[in-house]
Amino acid sequence: MQFVQREHSSEPITADTIELFSRYYEEQLTYKSEILDQLLKCPQGTRYLEVQAALGNASFEMLNRNRQIDITMQEDSELCVAYMQHRIESTELAGRCTLLSCTATDMPFCDESFDLIFSINALRTWEDPHAVISEIVRLLAPGGMALINDLRRDLLEPFAEYRIRELQGLDYGDWMIRNFVKSWRGSYSMAEVVPILHDFHSVAWKVKEDGPMAMSIELVKEMRL
Numbered sequence: 001m002q003f004v005q006r007e008h009s010s011e012p013i014t015a016d017t018i019e020l021f022s023r024y025y026e027e028q029l030t031y032k033s034e035i036l037d038q039l040l041k042c043p044q045g046t047r048y049l050e051v052q053a054a055l056g057n058a059s060f061e062m063l064n065r066n067r068q069i070d071i072t073m074q075e076d077s078e079l080c081v082a083y084m085q086h087r088i089e090s091t092e093l094a095g096r097c098t099l100l101s102c103t104a105t106d107m108p109f110c111d112e113s114f115d116l117i118f119s120i121n122a123l124r125t126w127e128d129p130h131a132v133i134s135e136i137v138r139l140l141a142p143g144g145m146a147l148i149n150d151l152r153r154d155l156l157e158p159f160a161e162y163r164i165r166e167l168q169g170l171d172y173g174d175w176m177i178r179n180f181v182k183s184w185r186g187s188y189s190m191a192e193v194v195p196i197l198h199d200f201h202s203v204a205w206k207v208k209e210d211g212p213m214a215m216s217i218e219l220v221k222e223m224r225l
Contacts, residue, residue, distance in 0.1 A: 011182055013054065017175075018083055024176055025057040025121065031211065032058065032120060035149050040066050042116050048072065049114040051104050051136060052122035056084040056097075063093055072098040072114070074107055105131040112141040112221075123150040123217075124187040130196050137200055137219065146203075146219040149210060154189035159212040190215050 013021050029036075039048075040062055046069065050059045053073035063071060075081050081101045088094055102108060105128065117136050126132045136146050167176045190207050193215070197205045203219040210216045 011179055013077060013080060015079060018055070018079065020172055020175055021179075022055050022057070022083075023172065024179060025055055027170065027176070028121060029057055029061055031214070032149070035120065035147070035210070035216070036062055036065065039116065039118055039147065040069070044068055046116050047114045047141070049074065049117045049139065051117060051119040051132065052076070052125065053080070053084070054122065055080055056087065058118075058120045059097060060087065060091075060093065063096055067096075070096050070098070072100060074100045074102060074104060076101065076103050105135050107135060107139065109139055111138055112144075113139050115141050115144040117144070117146040119148045119150075121150055121183075123148055123193075124183060129188075130199070133196065133200065133219075137203055137221070140203070140219070140221040142221050142223045144221045146217075148217040148219075149214060151183055151187040151213060152190055152209075152215040153184060153187045154191070155184070155213045160184060163213065188215075193217060 011017070036058065042048075048059075048062075048069060048071040050056075050071060050073045053059055053075045054077075056073055056075075059071045059073050063069065073084065075084070078101055081099050084099055088097060088099070100107065104126065117140055119136075123129060133148075136148075140146055163180060164177050167173050167180060170176060190209070193207050197207070197217070197219075200219070203221050205217065205219045207215060207217050
């Protein structure tokens with residue numbers, strides 16, 4: 001079966017669309033409950049890092065679900081970082097999350113600084129996914145896990161059509177549909193992700209379906225002998 005060619009067409013977050021994106025990400029989280037549950041099963045004291053946090057919806061949901069954890073969030077958009085900072089200051093999350101404005105390929109941390117690194121709905125936006133994953137592997141502690149979750153372009157069209165019908169019933173549905181289609185066309189297929197991972201020999205990795213429309217990449221750093 002042939003799938004459409006990948007298009008680099010993700011819509012940027014701007015001051016005019018930031019509230020729309022926040023609602024869009026919040027709505028998408030309804031499909032990520034199992035992923036968030038998996039991330040929260042880690043033992044107390046786990047050092048969390050979210051890569052390309054966008055507006056922080058996933059991390060904020062995790063912080064609200066489990067008040068014993070802290071999360072560091074990396075984002076390269078100053079607009080998004082300012083939005084998250086305002087949200088933190090207006091809630092009880094201050095002191096439990098650290099915001100970092102920098103690129104995902106060059107983060108100012110020592111090697112092996114985090115036990116669990118995750119990224120949701122961002123893989124398709126990375127100009128150089130190999131470089132980002134290389135940085136994730138560098139920061140991952142021995143025995144630690146990274147989880148990258150995003151749409152996949154090799155979903156069957158009936159599922160995309162069903163998703164579009166769902167969005168039609170929402171406020172700003174037309175905008176959400178346009179953004180979903182751009183995101184879908186800009187995402188990777190599972191087959192395209194595998195060659196990117198072949199160079200990483202210090203981690204065990206696998207790519208698997210996450211429901212009918214998404215995929216997860218799991219990386220586990222080898223323990224030292």
